Amino acid sequence: MTKDTDAANATTLSGRAGFLLSELGSRSAGRFAVRLGPLGIAPKHYGLMELLSRNEGLTQQQLGTTLGIHRNVMVGLVDDLEKRGLAERRRHPTDRRAHAIHLTESARGLLPLARSIADEHETELLSVLDGPERAQLLALLQRLAAQPGRPADVHPGLRGSRP
Amino acid sequence: MTKDTDAANATTLSGRAGFLLSELGSRSAGRFAVRLGPLGIAPKHYGLMELLSRNEGLTQQQLGTTLGIHRNVMVGLVDDLEKRGLAERRRHPTDRRAHAIHLTESARGLLPLARSIADEHETELLSVLDGPERAQLLALLQRLAAQPGRPADVHPGLRGSRP
DNA sequence: TGTGATTGTCACTTAAGATGATTATATTCG
DNA sequence: CGAATATAATCATCTTAAGTGACAATCACA
Numbered sequence: 001m002t003k004d005t006d007a008a009n010a011t012t013l014s015g016r017a018g019f020l021l022s023e024l025g026s027r028s029a030g031r032f033a034v035r036l037g038p039l040g041i042a043p044k045h046y047g048l049m050e051l052l053s054r055n056e057g058l059t060q061q062q063l064g065t066t067l068g069i070h071r072n073v074m075v076g077l078v079d080d081l082e083k084r085g086l087a088e089r090r091r092h093p094t095d096r097r098a099h100a101i102h103l104t105e106s107a108r109g110l111l112p113l114a115r116s117i118a119d120e121h122e123t124e125l126l127s128v129l130d131g132p133e134r135a136q137l138l139a140l141l142q143r144l145a146a147q148p149g150r151p152a153d154v155h156p157g158l159r160g161s162r163p
Numbered sequence: 164m165t166k167d168t169d170a171a172n173a174t175t176l177s178g179r180a181g182f183l184l185s186e187l188g189s190r191s192a193g194r195f196a197v198r199l200g201p202l203g204i205a206p207k208h209y210g211l212m213e214l215l216s217r218n219e220g221l222t223q224q225q226l227g228t229t230l231g232i233h234r235n236v237m238v239g240l241v242d243d244l245e246k247r248g249l250a251e252r253r254r255h256p257t258d259r260r261a262h263a264i265h266l267t268e269s270a271r272g273l274l275p276l277a278r279s280i281a282d283e284h285e286t287e288l289l290s291v292l293d294g295p296e297r298a299q300l301l302a303l304l305q306r307l308a309a310q311p312g313r314p315a316d317v318h319p320g321l322r323g324s325r326p
Numbered sequence: 327t328g329t330g331a332t333t334g335t336c337a338c339t340t341a342a343g344a345t346g347a348t349t350a351t352a353t354t355c356g
Numbered sequence: 357c358g359a360a361t362a363t364a365a366t367c368a369t370c371t372t373a374a375g376t377g378a379c380a381a382t383c384a385c386a
Contacts, residue, residue, distance in 0.1 A: 013213060016281060017297070018191045018288050020304040022206075025188025028181045043185075050176060061364060073343065075366060097351045097364040118179060125181050128306050134180070137307075140300045141183040143291050224333060236374070238335060260333040260382045 032121045039114060040084055044069075046114050048077055049086065049103065053111055057100040059092060086110065195284045202277060203247055209277050211240055212249065215266045216274055220253075222261040249273065 013019045032043050041049075051066060052058070058066075064074040078101060081087035086107040089099040103111075126134045176182045195206050204212075214229060215221070221229075227237040241264060244250035249270040252262040266274075289297045 013210060014305065014308060015301075016285055017301050017304060018195060018281070018285055019210075020301070020308050021184065021288075022188040022192040022195075024304060024307055025185040029185040032181055032185075047176060047182075059364070070344075071365070072345080072367090076342090092364095095352075095364075097349095099365075118181070122179055122181055125184075125307070128310055129303065133303060136299065137303045138178070138180050138183070140292065140296060140303070141180060141187060142177065144187055144288070144300075145177060145183050147291055222333075233375075234334070235336090235376085239373095255333095258333080258383075262334075 028121075028125055031124075032118070035117050035121050036114065039110060039117070041080075041086070041110075041114070044077060045081060045086075046118070048081065049107055049111055049114065052087065052101060052103045053108070056102050057090070057092075059095070059098040060101060061098070063101060081107070191284075191288055194287075195281070198280050198284050199277065202273060202280070204243075204249070204273075204277070207240060208244060208249075209281070211244065212266060212270055212274055212277065215250065215264060216271070219265055220255075220263040222255060222258070223264060224261065226264060244270070 029043060036043060036046060047067065048063065051063060055063075055066075060074040060078055061071050063069075063078075064071045069077070078087060078089065078099075082089065085104055088102055088104055090102055092098040092100045126137070129137065192206060199206060199209060210230065211226065214226060218226075218229075223237040223241055224234050226232075226241075227234045232240065241250060241252065241262075245252065248267055251265055251267055253265055255261040255263045289300070292300065
């Protein structure tokens with residue numbers, strides 16, 4: 001690819017990585033939300049559950065900080081999970097102001113299902129690429145995501161939900 | 164990378180291409196919006212102007228269809244550009260229901276500036292990758308974006324704006 | 327000619343996040 | 357000890373952006 005075609009592509013928007021990232025990310029999130037629909041949860045709930053499954057008993061504040069979500073928003077998120085019987089607020093063992101958030105049994109049953117839906121989604125998304133290409137893309141994306149000023153495994157990606 | 168580490172990564176969210184795409188896209192759009200701020204336009208306006216610069220005199224409907232934006236929303240978008248003196252609604256030569264949307268002189272002066280901002284943004288975004296890697300990433304993203312059921316150069320990417 | 331479709335507009339609704347105040351509790355320090 | 361300050365969660369409110377449905381003007385076509 002010559003510099004000329006690069007430049008020509010650049011004004012086509014779809015020649016810019018930033019634009020493609022934004023568009024693909026948005027579409028991907030949208031489709032994932034649709035897939036998750038039958039489970040009665042949105043991508044943000046799945047992300048939260050995934051975090052909880054590895055970190056029982058965190059406070060809402062801690063969850064929020066880890067996920068890059070404001071604590072006021074976490075209230076609603078935990079509300080959602082609680083209403084669907086997927087999480088519960090227990091008394092925090094040492095801080096009576098805080099809640100310790102735990103997954104329910106039901107959530108532990110649902111999580112593998114949600115994971116397999118995420119797998120399907122991933123497969124569909126990457127279906128036009130062969131094995132090595134997928135690995136390559138993943139590696140490149142991870143390097144972009146690892147850039148400084150960017151805490152690990154933290155989302156504003158949870159925003160792009162919209163079911 | 165073994166299958167084991169793949170599987171381990173997958174439950175880490177940041178091991179999933181879909182999640183990374185969504186997160187990186189959202190961040191990228193956010194930062195681009197900030198960069199564009201001083202010009203008084205959002206990414207969606209830039210995208211529209213880019214389209215108009217190559218297609219003078221389209222109707223709002225046509226613009227909307229091309230960009231994947233509902234015509235009701237196009238009303239507001241064109242309003243925005245008009246208020247900032249960047250676009251004008253002229254009489255459509257053959258259809259008195261429709262407007263022919265044109266860029267103003269001022270917009271033609273602004274566009275190169277906006278493009279250079281987009282270039283800077285692109286450079287920052289990809290700064291951790293070397294030349295060949297950037298080309299590789301771009302190629303992979305374009306292949307994903309070219310998947311069927313996906314009209315070319317069309318955005319829901321314009322959604323991810325939020326300045 | 328008249329019937330149905332299309333263009334742009336507007337008013338209304340919905341969804342989601344941001345903000346600020348409030349209550350209960352914890353921590354710090356004089 | 358006790359007062360001042362900070363923190364956890366909640367709630368009410370605001371803003372923003374998109375989706376919906378209704379409408380007038382105009383077009384297309386039978």
